[in-house]
Amino acid sequence: MKKLTGFCDRYFVPDWRDAKKWYSVWAFVVIGLSESLEGLWLWMPADLKAHIPIEWMPKVVVLVAVVGLLGRLVKQGDKDGN
Numbered sequence: 001m002k003k004l005t006g007f008c009d010r011y012f013v014p015d016w017r018d019a020k021k022w023y024s025v026w027a028f029v030v031i032g033l034s035e036s037l038e039g040l041w042l043w044m045p046a047d048l049k050a051h052i053p054i055e056w057m058p059k060v061v062v063l064v065a066v067v068g069l070l071g072r073l074v075k076q077g078d079k080d081g082n
Contacts, residue, residue: 012073024072032065 008016019025041049041057052060 008073011075013075016073019073022072025069028065028069028072032062032069 041054044052
């Protein structure tokens with residue numbers, strides 16, 4: 001557990017331990033755990049639907065939610081690239 005905490009301290013935003021309080025994190029959790037993902041299929045553009053089999057939709061949405069959550073937590077750097 002100490003290695004995981006060290007990794008998070010190094011690569012995540014300084015206040016990552018407070019992530020459970022952020023609305024955006026809760027939104028990603030709801031998306032990732034949602035059972036009614038077929039509704040999202042209706043909103044997708046037809047050209048994107050052509051590349052994703054309907055059976056993959058739940059997995060794709062969970063993947064997007066996980067990547068979005070990680071993107072929210074990872075340090076983005078400042079304008080100088082640090």
